[in-house]
Amino acid sequence: MDLLQYLTVKNIDFLSKREDVIPYIRDASYFTGELPIAVVLPKNENEISEILTKCYEENIKVVARGGGTSLTGSSISLKGSVVISMLRLNRILEFSGGDRYVHVQAGVRIDDLNSYLQSKGFLYPPDPASSLASTVGGTISTNAGGLRGTYYGSTKEWILGLGIVLADGRIIRTGGKILKRSAGYDLTSLFVGAEGTLGIIFDAYLKIVPRIENFTRIMVFFRKAEDMGKAIYQIKERGLNPLSAEFTDKISMNIISRISGIPVPDGSEVLLIIDIPILSGNEYEKFIQIIKNSNPTGIKSLNAEESEVVYKARKGLYSSLLNEREREGEYIIIGDVVVPSSEVPEALNETRDLIEKFGLKISLFGHIGDGNIHANVFTNINSNEEMKKAEKFLEEFGDIALRHNGSVSAEHGIGFEKKELLIREFIYKKSIVNMEIMKSIKKILDPKNILNPGKVFDL
């Protein structure tokens, strides 16, 4: 029985017409995949198990897909693959504020989850800019970060347990609804950030926290990125914790100014948007004192309405930049490096020089509170020459991170895009053995290499 017959017999919904499956060859990255045999729309883990049982038998590649918001090509379809859309697994199964967990299916969107939790006074901290569309399963699979990362850390810190369908269709559960556990190897963490190459996550127990409602959002403008970086470092050195600390360069600053109507002070080249938690009164004063001593060109404290508009404008920056494209075939390739806070000023200086050297149109922004810098490189993806130049830039941008004790991927994962960069990082860190170990683990859990093959690494 061929796959489509099997799906029909099993009563599993699927799409297989060319026009229906073609959208799945793309995600939010600039990559184009190849046509899948089918896009299946399972309603539960048992259907996923049935799909994988068949695909395993028949050596059919499987690509799990949440919101399709990957910026590295993690979720694009592969030739002859089955795409498993997780969007029907969209139920919040259980919530317990006192136990501090929520149990959700993998296809629940992050913003939907947090709307629900907000009504209960709680929060699931991971907050990628794509949270409107990205899903629990997708963000777990890329260990997503986001705007609140500087205060709350990345996704990996919030996963208590997972439901997973293995390559051969077997269903396992790791962890559970408990806040601590020391019982064998940490299999939960193994699947976090694995980009669907080790198993398909169908549900998760997520740790939640009470919302911090009381904070002030301020915009701080600087002449020099270096001053902004030093300010953040001093804030953290003094033991202060911003709820979020976002920076942008001039291009992105102007977009936020345009959307919010908040004017940019003369001479400003860099914007910092910082959320200051109001716990005790004098914390705010400590923050402001450091900022005032950091040569700002202006400080603007936001009211509730401005606060909301600026937050949305920041979250929408990538989309806004896409709207700034002027040429046929132009796309944005996005770098995603991270360095320790103390290295941010120098890393930003070197990046500025690098941008000058390459003469590319690039906008920088990032979650500077945890040292995460994104370089948005405008590139005509149909031009070999431009693509090579962009890739060379991103390689050297990655090298800046490596020289400053950082990593080439902070929160977007590896996908198709950063496979070479990942190898580069392991070589730089004299840790190429880590790649061997990763491949060995892959072979245990996916012996036929059917799960999202060619993503993260090539076997």
Added chain:
Amino acid sequence: MDLLQYLTVKNIDFLSKREDVIPYIRDASYFTGELPIAVVLPKNENEISEILTKCYEENIKVVARGGGTSLTGSSISLKGSVVISMLRLNRILEFSGGDRYVHVQAGVRIDDLNSYLQSKGFLYPPDPASSLASTVGGTISTNAGGLRGTYYGSTKEWILGLGIVLADGRIIRTGGKILKRSAGYDLTSLFVGAEGTLGIIFDAYLKIVPRIENFTRIMVFFRKAEDMGKAIYQIKERGLNPLSAEFTDKISMNIISRISGIPVPDGSEVLLIIDIPILSGNEYEKFIQIIKNSNPTGIKSLNAEESEVVYKARKGLYSSLLNEREREGEYIIIGDVVVPSSEVPEALNETRDLIEKFGLKISLFGHIGDGNIHANVFTNINSNEEMKKAEKFLEEFGDIALRHNGSVSAEHGIGFEKKELLIREFIYKKSIVNMEIMKSIKKILDPKNILNPGKVFDL
């Protein structure tokens, strides 16, 4: 060349006389191991690498040992093994408050690390009761919890990167001095909680936080454990976060009262020691309101001096209980279960009934803020009958946790002691496949099964 000759040639310090190595057949558990060939005292990772290279060639078992505070037999020596004492790797290598990390060797003791960090205004949160003696490497290897776990989580959430010597002597590094990373599988977490069965951790980048200095410690006495459990649940449900919340039964409460001189109100059977962070003024009021409505027999707010004495008495409870032994051969076997907060009241009731049924001398205490309950069972380890009874008790105690969505091991690891319980947990949770996966990973990283064999599981 035999091992001892090799060590001599390589100029690696070791002990091999019977009287010198005999202390290493024990740790803080009731288990007795067997005589090792040698106890080596490496000064750095290169020496560890040389030791493992030789042991790998010669199929010699290797047991890494930190403070020897394991309660499950993780660190006892095995017949013909080499024990690697990590205590000479005791340097704090680098500290950066602004970058929020400290880089330390594995043999640094937790209290020494926190004394150092305190002088800088920072804290490494994991806080096992054994922190005076336990080490960074040992606590990582058991994913230790402790008193601050309810606020800060377990050890796994604080590990940014590791230096590891693999079974064959190769040295790898995972993660690093950055706060986020999405670059391949999470190899760091794989070694956390692996109890030295996958590699030897020689140093670590640890995430640190600013100290919260402003808190009030209160003792709350109750007639019923159930009321205490409900109070904690309500506290968490209302979005309040205690810095720690420790409970004890009457036996341990009386010890703390004796040490501190603080009297126990009439009719009290249970003690709760709770640290309330003073962030805004009214949080304290919210805490106290819930506690007052929970039928306490007394509430005692502690001054700075009492606070210190009570904290130390709580941390020293296990030692104090050991001092209460009255019979030849008597020891304490300690259960370490965890359940969600909402299940604590019922789990404690069932545990009380179980203790009555078995008629054993048992004291209960635990980190109740995260649902972790320890049962300290007084047992004559030379009596087969008593040992069987104690083991049967711990099995049923574990079953209570499993029925209430918990785990048989919260923070002590598996070691020798809980291997059967771990299998029981996987079977109960229909997750025995997880054990297969663990064993497959073990085979990748330790193909000759020389690293702490027979701990966690039997291959």
